[in-house]
Amino acid sequence: MHLNIILAGVGGQGILTIASVINHAAIQKGLHVRQAEVHGMSQRGGAVQSHLRISARKIYSDLISRGTSHLILSVEPLEALRYLPYLSPKGKVVTATDPIVNMPGYPDLEAIFTELHRTDKPVLVSAAEHARQAGNIRTSNMVMLGAAAPFTGITPADLESGIEKLFVRKGADIVEMNIRAFRKGLELSQHQASDT
Amino acid sequence: MNKRLLLGAEAIALGALDAGISGVYAYPGTPSTEITEYIQQNSADRQPPVRSAWSANEKTAYEAALGMAYAGKRSLVCMKHVGLNVAADAFINSAITGVNGGLVLAVADDPSMHSSQNEQDSRVYGKFAMVPVIEPASQQELYDATREAFDISESLGLPVLLRLTTRLSHSRAVVEIASERAQNRLNAFCEPERYVLMPQNARRQYEHLVSMQPRLEEFSEHSWLNTLVPGSGKTGVIAFGIAFNYVMEAREIFELDCPVLRIGCYPLPRKKVEALFAGCDSVLVAEEGYPVYEELLRGFFGGKQIRGRLDGALPRTGELDTDHIARAFSRHLDHGLPIPGIVSNRPPELCKGCGHRDLLEALNIVMGSYDHKHVFSDIGCYTLGALPPFNAIHTCVDMGASVTMAKGAADAGLLPAVAVIGDSTFSHSGMTGLLDAVNDRSPVTIIISDNDTVAMTGGQSSSATGSRLIEICRGIGVEQEHIRTIVPLKSHLDENITVLGEEIAYEGVSVVIAQRECIENAARKKRNPAANH
Numbered sequence: 103m104h105l106n107i108i109l110a111g112v113g114g115q116g117i118l119t120i121a122s123v124i125n126h127a128a129i130q131k132g133l134h135v136r137q138a139e140v141h142g143m144s145q146r147g148g149a150v151q152s153h154l155r156i157s158a159r160k161i162y163s164d165l166i167s168r169g170t171s172h173l174i175l176s177v178e179p180l181e182a183l184r185y186l187p188y189l190s191p192k193g194k195v196v197t198a199t200d201p202i203v204n205m206p207g208y209p210d211l212e213a214i215f216t217e218l219h220r221t222d223k224p225v226l227v228s229a230a231e232h233a234r235q236a237g238n239i240r241t242s243n244m245v246m247l248g249a250a251a252p253f254t255g256i257t258p259a260d261l262e263s264g265i266e267k268l269f270v271r272k273g274a275d276i277v278e279m280n281i282r283a284f285r286k287g288l289e290l291s292q293h294q295a296s297d298t
Numbered sequence: 299m300n301k302r303l304l305l306g307a308e309a310i311a312l313g314a315l316d317a318g319i320s321g322v323y324a325y326p327g328t329p330s331t332e333i334t335e336y337i338q339q340n341s342a343d344r345q346p347p348v349r350s351a352w353s354a355n356e357k358t359a360y361e362a363a364l365g366m367a368y369a370g371k372r373s374l375v376c377m378k379h380v381g382l383n384v385a386a387d388a389f390i391n392s393a394i395t396g397v398n399g400g401l402v403l404a405v406a407d408d409p410s411m412h413s414s415q416n417e418q419d420s421r422v423y424g425k426f427a428m429v430p431v432i433e434p435a436s437q438q439e440l441y442d443a444t445r446e447a448f449d450i451s452e453s454l455g456l457p458v459l460l461r462l463t464t465r466l467s468h469s470r471a472v473v474e475i476a477s478e479r480a481q482n483r484l485n486a487f488c489e490p491e492r493y494v495l496m497p498q499n500a501r502r503q504y505e506h507l508v509s510m511q512p513r514l515e516e517f518s519e520h521s522w523l524n525t526l527v528p529g530s531g532k533t534g535v536i537a538f539g540i541a542f543n544y545v546m547e548a549r550e551i552f553e554l555d556c557p558v559l560r561i562g563c564y565p566l567p568r569k570k571v572e573a574l575f576a577g578c579d580s581v582l583v584a585e586e587g588y589p590v591y592e593e594l595l596r597g598f599f600g601g602k603q604i605r606g607r608l609d610g611a612l613p614r615t616g617e618l619d620t621d622h623i624a625r626a627f628s629r630h631l632d633h634g635l636p637i638p639g640i641v642s643n644r645p646p647e648l649c650k651g652c653g654h655r656d657l658l659e660a661l662n663i664v665m666g667s668y669d670h671k672h673v674f675s676d677i678g679c680y681t682l683g684a685l686p687p688f689n690a691i692h693t694c695v696d697m698g699a700s701v702t703m704a705k706g707a708a709d710a711g712l713l714p715a716v717a718v719i720g721d722s723t724f725s726h727s728g729m730t731g732l733l734d735a736v737n738d739r740s741p742v743t744i745i746i747s748d749n750d751t752v753a754m755t756g757g758q759s760s761s762a763t764g765s766r767l768i769e770i771c772r773g774i775g776v777e778q779e780h781i782r783t784i785v786p787l788k789s790h791l792d793e794n795i796t797v798l799g800e801e802i803a804y805e806g807v808s809v810v811i812a813q814r815e816c817i818e819n820a821a822r823k824k825r826n827p828a829a830n831h
Contacts (some may be wrong), residue, residue, distance in 0.1 A: 112644065125303055129472060135303065138469040142328035142413035142755070146682065148646035162543040162550070164469035167620045168633040183641045189634035204647060206686070209640040217638040 103133060104159070105255050106166040108185045109152040110176040112202045116243040117177060119268070121152050123247060126264035127256045128156045138164040147204050149181060156255070175250040177229065177243055178202050179214045186221070195221045196250040196291070198229035198242065225249055225291050232286045241283035248287025252295065258288055300475040306466040309437040309473050310376075310404050311336035313444030317400070318479040320371035321349035323359035325726065326755035327378030328413035329467040330406035334376050335758070346481065352752075354761040355697070355726040356381035360388040360403070367401035367457075368493065370485025372448050379407040379420050384697065384727065386423065392457050393427040394503045395493050399482050400448030401457040408464045409587055410617040415677075415695070417615065419587035424459040424564060428507055430514055431564040433461045433539040434523065437471040439562070443523065445476065450517070454510065463586055465617065466540050515565050523562030524570055531555040533627070534578035536571065538562075538591065541584035541618050548623040551631070556582075566591060580605060582626050586618055645685060653814035654680045656786035657747050658690040660794040661718070664802055665690075670712055676700040676728070678720035679754045679816075680747050691718055698727030704742045705735045713741060714802045721748040725762040729770055732807070736775040741805040745798070747786070749816040757819045764813065771809045780808035787814065 107124070109117040121137050128135050138153040153166045168187045174195045176182035182197035189195065195218060201211060218224045227249045233242040244265065251258050262281055269277045304312065311333045314322065324334040334350060341348040349366075353359035356377040363375035377385060382405050389403065405423075408414040424431035430450055434443045440462065447458040491499050518524055527546070535558045537545040542560040549556065559574040561567075575581060580603035583592035592606040605611035611626045612618065621631060648655050658680070665671045675681060675691035676699060683690040693703055700717035701724075708715035719728045724746050735742050748767055752758040762770055771781050782801055784794045794812075801808035 113646065125470070129301075129303060134472070136469060136471045138465060139305075140412070141332070141468050146646035146649060146679065147644075149644040161471075162546040163620055164465050164540070164543065165619050167547070167551075167624075167631050169631045171634070180641060181644075183638050186635040186637055187633045191632070191634070193634065205642065205644045207642045209642075213640050217640065220635060 103255055104157040105155070105173070106171045107154040107156075107173045107175060107254070108166060108171045108188050109154060110174060110181040110185055111150055111178050112181060112204070113147050113150045115177045115202075116240070117150060117152055120175065120243050120247050121154050122268050123261060123264040124154060124156070124254060124256065126267050127260040130260060130263070131256070133158060134161050136161045136164050149184060151185060173250060173253045175246060177246050179211070179218065180209065183214065183217050189221065192222065194253045195224040196246065196253065197224065197226060198246055199226050200228065200230045200242070225294055227287060227290055229287070232290065233283055236283035236286055237279040241280050244280045244283035245287035248284035248289075249291040251284075251288050252291055301472050302475060303470050304437055304441070304473045305332055305468060305470050306437050306440050306462055307332035307406070307468070308336040309440040310444045310460065310462070312340070312473070312475065313441040314374040314402065314448070315341055315344060315348065316476060316478045317445040317448040318372055318481045319348060319374050319448070320346070320481045321363070321366050322374045322376065323353050323363045324376040325353050325356045325359055325381060326752050326758045327381050328755055329408060329464040330376050330378045330381070330404065331755045331758065332467070333404055352758055352761070356385040357388055360385035360392070363401055364388060364392050364397070367397040367399040368486060370399045371482045372400040374402050374404060376404045377406075378414065379405055379418050380414060380416065380696065381405070382420055382423055389423065389457070390427045391495060393429045393507055394495060394500060396455040396503070397451060397457055398455075398485065398487065400451035402444065402447045402451060402460055403457055404444070404460045404462070406462050406464065406467050407587060410464070412464050417587070419590055420459065420461050421564065421587060421590055424461070425590070427459070428511060429456050429459055430454065430517065431459045431461055432523065433562045433564070435466070435540045435542045435560070435562060437466070437469070437473050439523070440466065441473045441475070443562070445479075454513070454517075456510070461539065463540060463617070511565065515568060518563045518565055518567040519569055521563035521567070524567050525560050526570065526574065527558040527560065529555045529557035531557065532579040534559065534574045534581045536561060536574065536581060536583050536591070538585040539587070541586045544618050544620045544623045545584055547620045548627065548629070551620070552624060552627065552629040554627055556627070566594075571595070575602060579603065582606060582611060584612060584618060584623060646682060647685070648679060648682050649817055651817050652679070653749055653786040653812065653817075654683065654747055656788055656791070656794070657745070657812045658683045658688045660786070660791055660798055661716075661745070662688065662690050663795050664798045665716070668714055670714065672707065672712060672716070674700040674704040674707065674715070674717045676717070676719040676723045678723050680718055680720060683718070697723055698731055701728045701731035701742070701744055702734060704744070705731065705738070705740045708740045708742050709738070713805075715740070715742045716745065716802060717742060718745045718747060720753070721746060721750065721763045721767060722752040722760040724767065725760065725770070729774060732771065732776070732809075733774050735807050739806060741807075743802045743804070743808045743810065746809065746811045748811050748813045749819070751816045751819045753816040753818060757816065757822055767811055776807050776809050780804060780806065781811070782809070783811045783813055785814055786812045
């Protein structure tokens with residue numbers, strides 16, 4: 103087990119919550135974890151990313167080397183493209199399709215999808231829509247975690263217990279809603295895999 | 299076994315708490331802020347209580363920490379690298395006086411300038427002050443080394459500088475926690491011959507500091523942070539701080555056979571360095587920061603082949619990574635697809651609904667009627683006003699510089715001279731400059747955008763806000779009728795233009811305070827009403 107994940111998004115979208123859930127689950131399995139985050143100025147609506155590394159052996163670097171990321175999990179489609187140099191040849195891109203347009207020159211969505219499809223069978227998810235169905239648009243990040251779950255090397259059950267641990271203080275309703283969102287993402291991802 | 303997933307910054311905080319600190323002193327600054335925040339949020343059960351409120355600036359923080367150490371207790375002081383410029387006077391001289399209780403300065407550098415105006419290397423300050431410097435490479439080492447740094451500080455009677463960088467501060471890993479140590483008792487001696495740095499005392503104390511240096515080096519020789527990873531290759535590596543991580547990763551990926559001397563404790567352990575050099579034809583010097591020790595090892599005339607940031611084997615500036623190290627060994631990782639041409643930058647921006655936006659809009663309209671449209675500014679969220687669509691500010695140099703640069707420009711005849719500064723930056727080091735302006739009757743307008751918090755670093759409490767700011771300006775001597783307040787809201791735009799216009803037109807010292815709470819902070823309070831912001 104040795105996994106490199108780039109989490110990508112825009113400041114305020116909750117990629118660190120995704121990282122927390124994966125961390126919980128990985129530590130539970132006795133794996134080593136190292137996770138680099140972006141704090142400070144970029145959090146104000148700028149591009150943010152987190153390097154998450156999980157391994158059965160000692161991890162030295164906080165950063166993932168270019169060309170060695172097994173997964174890019176992005177909660178915004180343009181942001182997924184920003185980290186392509188990090189993707190390994192067999193790596194997977196899982197991204198939300200909901201754009202955040204807060205910059206000049208935001209490209210055409212179709213052009214973004216064309217670029218995404220240059221990678222090996224990317225998983226594209228309209229996260230906001232499914233999050234709303236789960237009960238709250240703020241669970242978009244859990245929809246995306248669900249969609250990426252098959253590529254994390256961690257079982258959905260373990261990730262769900264990570265969600266439970268993270269949200270338990272906020273009450274059973276919040277836990278359930280986030281798990282609902284997670285399962286929606288997981289289902290979508292499995293469907294897309296069986297379609298192709 | 300007690301294990302926790304901690305940021306590097308948090309590992310320092312917990313290490314210090316478990317080392318028995320009685321207080322932490324700090325001014326917020328990325329990437330150091332989380333050290334103090336962690337102590338504020340996780341020390342309620344410590345007895346006696348650990349003092350942890352924010353200080354007005356890094357100098358006041360350092361001096362208070364020194365006072366606590368003078369009284370025999372352990373104290374931690376935290377800041378970002380440029381903050382040490384502000385605290386440098388106190389820091390350098392505290393090496394001359396020495397300390398009683400342990401004093402550890404945790405300073406977070408920002409190579410690649412993720413959130414800073416430069417990438418200065420604090421190890422230079424450690425060398426300058428001639429104190430021990432510790433530079434761990436992992437979260438666990440940060441925890442262990444912080445605890446140990448207090449023991450080192452007390453056994454040598456010197457402050458210890460703990461250096462970390464953004465990457466380690468803002469990265470998480472599991473840390474194993476050791477037992478808590480009790481706080482020191484109050485234990486102060488009257489030692490004016492040590493602490494009164496009049497020349498006759500200072501000379502003696504300085505001689506003492508110089509005479510301590512062989513002991514410091516001896517300590518480094520035996521430090522667990524300075525170790526050799528053996529290898530059979532003829533190219534050796536000296537890896538400093540977290541550069542060690544990248545070297546080890548490259549060594550693993552490419553199965554390199556280079557011996558690696560890892561340095562995490564300074565001064566440089568001469569014998570260990572000599573031993574590495576003796577077995578190698580050339581040595582790569584990998585430092586996360588300035589090529590401080592590469593320059594030293596090269597010497598003036600060169601010698602054995604030394605490679606590093608100065609000969610292009612590694613980049614001259616910015617953070618290192620595994621790729622850089624691999625390339626120095628002529629190895630190459632295949633990168634993924636290039637970034638598509640359609641991807642442009644997504645710079646940070648002022649939040650929608652932020653009061654700074656309304657202030658800058660009004661200011662731009664007023665400045666539009668002048669030939670000289672120079673606005674001097676400062677360090678905070680409002681610095682983003684330099685970017686489109688505002689393009690409203692034209693300088694940002696160091697904390698407080700807006701006030702004094704506006705004053706100097708006014709002295710030169712550049713009018714109007716306008717400064718924009720935040721509440722926290724003003725109380726950090728803007729208000730002394732305002733005193734200069736008042737004493738000189740300089741024609742400046744100082745706009746204080748008071749959002750009631752230190753917003754840029756995540757909403758820490760600000761030393762002076764609201765009516766206190768007005769009192770301060772009055773106390774400094776600004777005329778009552780030229781201290782005006784506005785509310786930066788769309789609905790107040792006309793009124794705000796009038797007030798700003800009048801005060802900018804006034805040829806004396808005027809202050810306009812724009813008062814509106816940071817919207818992020820308001821939202822935080824709403825989510826967590828009990829939070830002590």
